[in-house]
Amino acid sequence: MSRMTDVPKRLLLGRALRSDRLSETLIPKRIALPVFASDPLSSVAYAPGEVLLVLSIAGVSAYHFSPWIAVAVVVLMFTVVASYRQNVRAYPSGGGDYEVATTNLGRRAGLTVASALLVDYVLTVAVSISSGVENLGSAVPFVVEHKTLCAVGVIVLLTLMNLRGVRESGKLFAVPTYCFVLGVFALLAWGAVRAGVFGDEMRAPSASYGIHTDESGLSGFALAFLLLRSFSSGCAALTGVEAISNGVPAFRKPKSKNAANTLAMMGLIAVTMFCGVIALALATHVRMAEDPADNLLIDGVPAGAGHHQDPVISQVAAAVFGDGSLPFIYLAAATALVLFLAANTAYNGFPLLGSILAQDRYLPRQLHTRGDRLTFSNGIVLLAGAAAILVVVYEADSTRLIQLYIVGVFVSFTLSQTGMVRHWNRLLRTETDPARRRRMHRSRAINAFGAFFTGLVLVVVLVTKFSHGAWVSLLGMALFYVLMTAIRRHYDSVSEELSAEDPGERAPRPARVHAMVLVSKIHKPTLRALTYARLMRSDTLEAVTVNMDQQETDQLRAQWDERGIDIPLTILDSPYREIARPVIDYVRRLRKESPRDVVSVFIPEYVVGHWYEHVLHNQSALRLKTRLLFTPGVMVTSVPYQLESSELAKRRARRREQWNAPGSVRRGPAARTPGHKGTGNRRTGRRSGTGPSQRDGK
Numbered sequence: 001m002s003r004m005t006d007v008p009k010r011l012l013l014g015r016a017l018r019s020d021r022l023s024e025t026l027i028p029k030r031i032a033l034p035v036f037a038s039d040p041l042s043s044v045a046y047a048p049g050e051v052l053l054v055l056s057i058a059g060v061s062a063y064h065f066s067p068w069i070a071v072a073v074v075v076l077m078f079t080v081v082a083s084y085r086q087n088v089r090a091y092p093s094g095g096g097d098y099e100v101a102t103t104n105l106g107r108r109a110g111l112t113v114a115s116a117l118l119v120d121y122v123l124t125v126a127v128s129i130s131s132g133v134e135n136l137g138s139a140v141p142f143v144v145e146h147k148t149l150c151a152v153g154v155i156v157l158l159t160l161m162n163l164r165g166v167r168e169s170g171k172l173f174a175v176p177t178y179c180f181v182l183g184v185f186a187l188l189a190w191g192a193v194r195a196g197v198f199g200d201e202m203r204a205p206s207a208s209y210g211i212h213t214d215e216s217g218l219s220g221f222a223l224a225f226l227l228l229r230s231f232s233s234g235c236a237a238l239t240g241v242e243a244i245s246n247g248v249p250a251f252r253k254p255k256s257k258n259a260a261n262t263l264a265m266m267g268l269i270a271v272t273m274f275c276g277v278i279a280l281a282l283a284t285h286v287r288m289a290e291d292p293a294d295n296l297l298i299d300g301v302p303a304g305a306g307h308h309q310d311p312v313i314s315q316v317a318a319a320v321f322g323d324g325s326l327p328f329i330y331l332a333a334a335t336a337l338v339l340f341l342a343a344n345t346a347y348n349g350f351p352l353l354g355s356i357l358a359q360d361r362y363l364p365r366q367l368h369t370r371g372d373r374l375t376f377s378n379g380i381v382l383l384a385g386a387a388a389i390l391v392v393v394y395e396a397d398s399t400r401l402i403q404l405y406i407v408g409v410f411v412s413f414t415l416s417q418t419g420m421v422r423h424w425n426r427l428l429r430t431e432t433d434p435a436r437r438r439r440m441h442r443s444r445a446i447n448a449f450g451a452f453f454t455g456l457v458l459v460v461v462l463v464t465k466f467s468h469g470a471w472v473s474l475l476g477m478a479l480f481y482v483l484m485t486a487i488r489r490h491y492d493s494v495s496e497e498l499s500a501e502d503p504g505e506r507a508p509r510p511a512r513v514h515a516m517v518l519v520s521k522i523h524k525p526t527l528r529a530l531t532y533a534r535l536m537r538s539d540t541l542e543a544v545t546v547n548m549d550q551q552e553t554d555q556l557r558a559q560w561d562e563r564g565i566d567i568p569l570t571i572l573d574s575p576y577r578e579i580a581r582p583v584i585d586y587v588r589r590l591r592k593e594s595p596r597d598v599v600s601v602f603i604p605e606y607v608v609g610h611w612y613e614h615v616l617h618n619q620s621a622l623r624l625k626t627r628l629l630f631t632p633g634v635m636v637t638s639v640p641y642q643l644e645s646s647e648l649a650k651r652r653a654r655r656r657e658q659w660n661a662p663g664s665v666r667r668g669p670a671a672r673t674p675g676h677k678g679t680g681n682r683r684t685g686r687r688s689g690t691g692p693s694q695r696d697g698k
Contacts, residue, residue: 026250026251026252026253027250027251027252028251028252028258029251029252029258029261029262029265030174031174032244032247032250032251032258032259032262033174033177033262033265033266034174034176034177034178034341034344035174035247035250035344035345035348036240036243036244036247036250036262036266036345036348036349037240037243037244037262037265037266037270037345038177038240038338038341038342038344038345039124039128039239039240039243039342039343039344039345039346040237040238040239040240040241040266040270040345041177041180041181041266041269041270041273041338041342042128042177042180042335042338042339042341042342043236043237043238043239043240043270043274043342044184044237044270044273044274044277044313045131045135045311045313045335045338045339046127046131046236046311046339046398046402047073047233047234047236047237047274048234048274048277048278048281048312048313049288049311049312049313050230050233050234050236050402051066051069051070051230051231051233051234051278052066052281052286052288052312053233053288053289053290053399054226054229054230054233054290055069055226055230056211056213056287056288056289056290056295057213057226057290058213058223058226059211059213060210060211060287062226063282064282065227065230066230066278066281066282067278067279067282069227069230069231069234070234070274070275070278072231072234073231073234073235073237073238073271073274074271074274074275075453076235076238076453076454076457077237077238077241077267077270077271077274078267078271079449079450079453079454080238080241080267080413080450080454081241081263081264081266081267082446082450083413083416083417083420083446083447083449083450083451084241084242084244084245084263085260085263085264086420086443086446086447087100087245087416087420088244088245088248088256088259088260088263089256089260090420090423091103091245092248092249092255092256092259093248093249096117096242096245096246096248096349096353096416097113097117097242097245097246097412097413097415097416098110098113098114098117098353098356098357099356100113100416100419100420100423101113101412101415101416101418101419103419103423104418104419104420104422104423104426105415105418105419105422109415109419111362111481111484111485112411112415112477112481113411113412113415113416114353114357114362114480114484115408115476115477115478115480115481115484116407116408116409116411116412116477117242117246117349117353117408117409117412118350118353118354118408118480119407119408119473119476119477119480120239120405120406120407120408120409120412120473121346121349121350121353121383122346122350122383122386122387122390122476123390123401123404123405123408123473124239124240124342124343124345124346125155125158125343125346125347125383125384125387126387126390126391126394126401127398127401127402127405128339128340128342128343128346129151129154129155129158129339129340129343129387129391129396130147130151130391130394130396130397130398130401131311131339131398132154132336132337132338132339132340132342133147133150133151133154133396134147134311134396134398135311135314135332135335135336135339136150136336137308144308147395147396147397148391148392148395148396150396151391151396152388152391152392154340155343155384155387155388155391156384156388158340158341158343158344158347158384159347159380159381159384162344162347162348162375162380163375163377163380163381164375176334176337176338176341177338177341179330179334179337179338180331180334180335180337180338181269181273183327183330183331183334183335184273184276184277184313184331185272185273186327186331187276187277187280187313187316187317187320187321187327187331188272188273188276188277188280190320190321190327191276191280191283191316191320194320195283202280202283202284202319202320203284203285203319204281204284204285204286204287204315204316204318204319205310205315205318205319205323206285206286206287206288206296206309206310206315207284207285207286207287207319208298209287209296209297209298209303210287210296210297210300211287211289211295211296211297212294212295212296212297212302213295225464228460228463228464229464229465231457231460232406232457232460232461232464232465233402234274235406235410235457235461236402236405236406237270237271237274238406238409238413239405239406239409240342240345240346240349240409241263241266241267241409242349242409242412242413242416243345243346243348243349244259244262244263244266245259246348246349246352246353247259247348247349247352249352250348250352277312277313277316280316280319280320281312281315281316284315284316284319284320286312286315286316286319288309288312289309290399292307292309293305293307296309311335313331313335314332314335317331317332343387346383346387347380347383350379350380350382350383351367351375351376351377351378351379351380351383352376352379354367354376354378354379354382355367355368355376355379357484360488361487361488361491361492361495362484362485362487362488363484363487364487364615364616365616366378366619367379367382369577370577400469403465403468403469403470404469404470404472404473405473406461406465407458407461407462407465407470407473407474408473408477410454410457410458410461411458411477413450413454413457413458414451414454414455414458417447417448417450417451417454418451418455420443420444420447420450420451421444421447421448421451424440424441424443424444424447425444427440428440428441428444487616490613490616491616493644494606494643497524497643497644498523498524498525498606498641499523499524515530515532515533515534515536515538515541515542515600515602516542516543516544516587516599516600516601516602517529517530517533517541517542517543517544517567517602517604518543518544518545518583518601518602518603518604518624519543519544519545519556519569519604520545520556521552521556521559522556522559522560522563524641525604525605525606525639525641526604528604528639528641529602529603529604529639530543530565530567532602532639533602536600538600541567541568542567542568542569542570543560543565543567543568543569543570544569544570544572544583544586545569545570545571545572546571546572546574546578546579546582546583547571547572547573547574548574548577548579553571556569557569557571570586572586579620579623579624580620580623580624580627583601583624583628584627584628584631587599587601587628587631587634588631591631591632591633591634595633597633598633598634598635599633599634599635600634600635600637601628601634601635601636601637602637602638602639603621603624603625603636603637603638603639604639604641605621605638605639605640605641606640606641606643607640607641607642607643608643608645609643609645610645613645621638625638
């Protein structure tokens with residue numbers, strides 16, 4: 001079965017990579033830009049349209065506010081980019097906003113940021129894929145008719161591509177992203193030439209349409225609220241900026257410098273395309289409506305339910321290049337493809353953040369493990385599953401999904417920049433060099449302005465989008481926060497219960513015992529397994545550990561020597577980060593050297609009392625036992641260590657056994673026949689009603 005599943009796995013994902021080849025997966029700036037910045041770059045396909053959609057509530061006359069909204073978005077983009085350039089230099093480890101907030105603002109702030117980012121990454125995949133399906137649907141009717149199915153299919157395809165590794169997926173994504181950027185810049189350049197040099201009148205397909213609205217002529221507070229809502233929708237262009245700060249470890253050296261330069265390039269390209277598309281949309285008289293079926297008028301008549309409203313960038317391309325022309329088709333294809341690939345920003349950010357949270361014991365430890373291709377494959381699969389659920393629930397409707405968007409990212413922006421201000425304040429207290437102090441003061445000013453501006457935008461987003469769906473994002477953040485807190489509490493409780501700080505607890509008892517005891521760390525279950533192995537009167541005794549992380553192995557060896565445990569410690573190398581295979585190979589080697597010997601393997605295990613705790617423990621032991629059971633001449637012994645939750649479960653089971661059914665006290669308990677596991681004689685079984693009669697059993 002293992003060989004049958006391994007062949008398709010290798011065909012889809014490629015050959016497994018050794019741990020020492022991790023440095024070969026690092027990416028240069030030219031690949032890092034499409035890998036980590038595809039989300040903000042591709043937002044030009046829907047962010048300008050969201051601005052015009054909201055302004056259309058007040059009628060076409062409100063479109064003249066769009067340049068000012070674009071200016072505000074540009075200022076915000078440059079502020080965030082400048083702030084995050086300070087982040088990647090100060091915290092290059094890859095923790096990003098989570099590390100900044102945790103270090104400077106405390107554990108609760110860090111968990112809040114982590115919850116916000118996890119929600120935002122899931123929404124990034126759902127929104128990007130749904131928007132890409134809608135863009136592709138304007139040319140392919142089948143896609144429109146099966147939007148949800150096509151979106152889920154694209155998620156599966158992207159998941160497989162990312163499971164092959166960051167470097168491989170980056171090469172695949174680089175070409176479409178650069179083709180899209182080239183196409184948009186060609187659109188802006190040719191539009192400027194036609195308007196400024198030739199004086200051509202360019203008209204979008206919807207230029208002759210009218211917009212019906214009951215809110216025309218807004219003023220005062222209503223107009224201000226509408227402009228703020230339009231601005232918050234345009235802020236979708238900033239999603240994904242934080243992914244670069246989380247992905248610094250994936251850059252080539254010098255990591256911080258390359259990440260900062262990539263941020264600058266991303267910001268400059270994104271704002272240029274965003275402002276250019278807004279300007280061309282006004283010049284070509286694009287018309288957009290939130291409800292095109294009722295509010296978009298064609299020859300004075302509502303468009304109706306069958307009308308498909310093309311995105312802004314498609315209408316602008318039709319006006320500048322000509323509808324159906326080769327450049328138009330090129331840009332339409334590049335736009336749809338880059339929107340699909342924009343989800344790659346989340347595919348790189350979510351697994352890395354999940355790995356860091358798992359290392360800090362806020363998520364299951366399986367998320368910290370790298371897969372065959374040195375990616376955090378469990379995190380990739382988890383992200384894909386969550387995004388697919390959202391796509392199915394919201395029927396791949398980007399307009400509905402985007403209302404949930406950007407809340408989480410601005411929560412992380414604000415808390416991260418606030419944490420950076422405290423970071424510089426802490427360093428300034430001890431720094432005496434005047435030149436370094438001047439740089440710190442400048443960096444603190446940038447982060448302080450960033451914290452103020454993003455905090456203001458967060459308030460605007462919450463006020464304007466809460467009733468339109470932002471409350472779902474807040475609910476998701478709260479659920480993530482509660483879940484991570486519960487997981488951390490469980491791991492802390494287990495760690496405290498298993499701690500073996502007292503050297504006297506090892507209780508070495510001299511005996512003629514041999515055993516192979518599997519060791520991951522020194523705690524109570526390990527000490528119990530060693531003591532038990534001594535009592536089995538075997539010929540030899542050794543402890544075996546698998547080297548999956550050199551730092552952890554060195555710590556184990558040092559603790560082993562420090563405690564003076566008089567049992568030889570054998571270390572098995574695992575270049576592919578597997579636990580079962582090195583142990584199996586070692587056992588088989590022992591069997592080959594002494595075929596008549598029996599190898600006895602002792603595995604320490606935790607005994608938990610709740611079903612959900614089994615997901616967090618003993619998975620490696622279960623896989624190893626399954627493999628060892630099919631190895632000839634090997635005896636496997638589990639050495640259980642009962643946690644407190646298992647004792648509570650045992651007491652609950654005892655209470656259930658002692659429970660008496662109504663009337664059973666009067667009739668008396670059912671008698672049991674010696675050697676029989678049924679309910680006793682036939683008459684007693686029928687009268688008590690506790691189970692089938694002997695006749696039924698026969």
